[in-house]
Amino acid sequence: MNELTLTVLRLGFLVLMWVLVFSIVGAMRRDLLVGRRHKTGAPSAREVRRNPALAEPPPRQHARELVVVEGPLAGASMALGESPILLGRAQEATLVLEDDYASGRHARLFPQGSRWFIEDLGSTNGTYLADRQLTRAQPVELNVPIRIGKTVIELRP
Numbered sequence: 001m002n003e004l005t006l007t008v009l010r011l012g013f014l015v016l017m018w019v020l021v022f023s024i025v026g027a028m029r030r031d032l033l034v035g036r037r038h039k040t041g042a043p044s045a046r047e048v049r050r051n052p053a054l055a056e057p058p059p060r061q062h063a064r065e066l067v068v069v070e071g072p073l074a075g076a077s078m079a080l081g082e083s084p085i086l087l088g089r090a091q092e093a094t095l096v097l098e099d100d101y102a103s104g105r106h107a108r109l110f111p112q113g114s115r116w117f118i119e120d121l122g123s124t125n126g127t128y129l130a131d132r133q134l135t136r137a138q139p140v141e142l143n144v145p146i147r148i149g150k151t152v153i154e155l156r157p
Helices: 003-037 045-050
Strands: 065-070 077-079 085-088 107-112 115-120 127-129 138-140 146-148 151-156
Touching: 107 146, 115 127
Parallel strands: none
Antiparallel strands: 065 077, 065 151, 085 107, 107 115, 115 138, 127 146, 146 151
């Protein structure tokens, strides 16, 4: 082969490599932008006219009461205030659980803004929010069961 043919082949190979790089970058960009096609935020006036349900979200209910649903204290309730609630068997706990599977200082239920959060305090048997064991503080929605041993509690409006 002569020198000109070899140079044309090298240039063609270089162009082919750049086409491959640009096609890969384009595919990755399309994959990353798939979720952005749906608009978020406030609906436009036209969307509200077409669907009046979009105009205003329903008012959010706030938790006002902690109710024991199952366990030795079933039926007991406690009004929620601004201070955190310590759950456990220890006498200094806000809600003393008469449950052999609860630790002395088992979990803490605390307000943050208008929401309540639950966190496990290193208990032996764990704290469960809707059948999922807590590994960190999680927000608690209304009527979602929190299980500590044999005791199940819920936040109610």
